[in-house]
Amino acid sequence: MTTTLDLQLEDIRVVTDDVWTSFLATYGPLEWSPVTLEEASPTDELVQASVAIHGDWTGTVTLEMAPATAETAARTMLHLDAVEEVDVTDALGELVNMIGGNIKSLLPSGSTLGLPIVTRAPLCTAGASTTEHYRVELTWAGTPIRIRVWSTAR
C-alpha cells in the first residue's frame, strides 16, 4: 500500500520553526518569504541537506540555503565565531534530521528515517522518480531558506 502524503504547509513551517526557535533564535524568527530562494540569492550556489523517509510513503525532506546562511547556522549552533566546512555539513545535516524526523512523526507509523546528506549542489531534484510535493520558502534574519518534501516512486 502506498500512503498519500497529507501535510499542510503550515505543518512544515511549524516543525521548522520549532527547530529554529530551539537552536537558532539568536538571529530572529522564521517568517514566510515572498520570493523563492533563487530569486533572493540568484548568484549563490545552494547548500542542500536531505534526509530520506522510508515506509508506506517514501520520499525525501530537503533543507536549502545559501552557503553564507549555512555557515551562520553552524556558528550559531556551535557558539563559535568561526567554523570549518565539516561543521557546516554537520549543522545542516542535524537541522534536516530534526525537521525530517518531526515530519516523519506526522506520517503513519512504521516509517524509518535515513541518515542526512549535505551537498553543495542539489542532490534531490525533480526527475522521473522524484516529485516535489511541498515547498516552504522562509526567511531567517533576512536570508532565505527553503524546505521541500519530495516523494519517490517505487
Place this chain on the structure above:
Amino acid sequence: MKILIVDDSRVMRQIVIRTLRQAGLDGHDVVEAANGREGLDAVAQHSPDLVLSDWNMPEMTGIEFLTALRANGQQVPFGFVTSEGTPEMVSRAEQGGALFVITKPFTPESFREQLDPVLV
C-alpha cells in the same frame, strides 16, 4: 557523576552539553562517542552513570547500542535524545530498557524534567 553522550553529530553533542549546563545539570563529567559502537567501548572504558544517545547513527544505531548493553548485562541508566519521538519508537525504547526519550528539538526544561529523577 559521569554522562556519556552518543551522537554522530558533533554539533548536537555540543548542544546537548550546553543544554545540560542550561538545565542546571552541569558539574558532571562528560564523555562523547560518535555512534553506538564507540558508545559500547566508552561504557566499558569509562563506566558512565548515564547514557544519552541518539537513535539513528551509522555503524550501530542507538537501539542496537542499548540492546547490546543489556545483553552484556550492563544496566547503566539510558535515555534517547532523538528527532524521532513517535509512540512506536518510545515503546521500542522502553521495551529495550531506556528510561526516557527526549525529542529533538529540545529545551533545557525538557532535559531537567527527564534527567532530574535520574541524576538524584
